[in-house]
Amino acid sequence: MRIGIIGAGALGGTFAALLARAGHEVEVTARGAGLEAIRSRGIRLSGGYGEAHARVAAGEALTVRPDLVLVCTKAQDAEAAISANAALIDGVPVVVVQNGLDGVDAAARLLPRSACMGVLSIIAANYTEPGVVRVTTTAASYLGRGDGPADDECRRVAAILSDAVPVIAIGGFRGAQWTKLIVNMLNAVPAIVGRSVQDVVDDRHLRRVVTASMRETVRVGIARGVRFGSLQGLGDRRLRLFARMPLAVGQLLPRLMRVRMGSVPNLGSTQQSVRRGQPTEVDFLNGVVVREAARAGLSAPVNAALTALVHEVEASGAFLPASRVLAEVPA
């Protein structure tokens, strides 16, 4: 099958290399140093899915109409990246592999004739240098759209992507995006202090902050009428319980996520952007919690403080001491 991948960075590079290894004809888009590296040396993947070296067609935009498209940019880049390919891909099934709540809806607006779906990935992929990706955690990914049950198109596309990595078609996708948002509360603190996700969760002071941001996100979701979808055994009932537990007991949740992440240090996708000197996705992660809280007439002080600290690190390029997080985040 001909598969177009828009944004061959950490996750896009992982899917591209593994789908090519499975025998699909893959074309990718990238830009700048990443594009140059992929054109001259291909994509080199290592880590949890083994070694793969994919020589794939690469350009700033796709050149051949594919049978399936994956959009794998950060949320803030998706609109420009999809628009650059819209004339070629409108009408082709599109899978948005992205964190945050907006990706699938944004794609559907830009590509009115395409069936647009989303993938929530728990894989941890570190884009160590242009064209080079190391997978530090392997995990199943979850594919769906809307609020209803998984449909035949989702099951068909999940089966194709499962040639590369296990992809499960799920119902209640919008609620599952919220569950993934709670998992992504693992991103901000490591991006602020410049340490791995595992290291931050192992630090009892910083873990308290991560836990508080997760609980605040659950409470905002509840206020917005969300029914949290199931990901990795984490679903609506457990999350509601988690938001009511004493904070000290609630810290078991990030610890469980850390155990699942394994021992190879994972920076998280937000810190990777900081280290590359690029804008982060924080406005679509912690920032969306603040916006959703405002819609419910609430505030989200923990997520607001984390968003501001990530922006400070983005602007200065210098990580902050843990003491700043502990002093400024009302956990």
Ligand SMILES: NC(=O)C1=CN([C@@H]2O[C@H](COP(=O)(O)OP(=O)(O)OC[C@H]3O[C@@H](n4cnc5c(N)ncnc54)[C@H](OP(=O)(O)O)[C@@H]3O)[C@@H](O)[C@H]2O)C=CC1
């Ligand atoms: N990395 C991970 O472990 C995980 C990431 N995610 C989510 O997956 C999504 C992708 O993240 P990730 O793979 O880390 O992101 P990366 O930043 O590593 O990759 C995105 C790629 O898209 C490229 N890009 C951006 N705009 C364009 C454009 N207009 N045309 C062509 N290429 C473009 C970027 O190029 P450039 O470098 O020049 O910006 C970059 O190479 C995010 O929503 C993230 O939160 C989810 C789970 C895990």
Ligand SMILES: CC(C)(CO)C(=O)C(=O)O
């Ligand atoms: C699951 C996790 C935390 C993996 O790193 C992720 O989604 C991210 O880094 O954005």
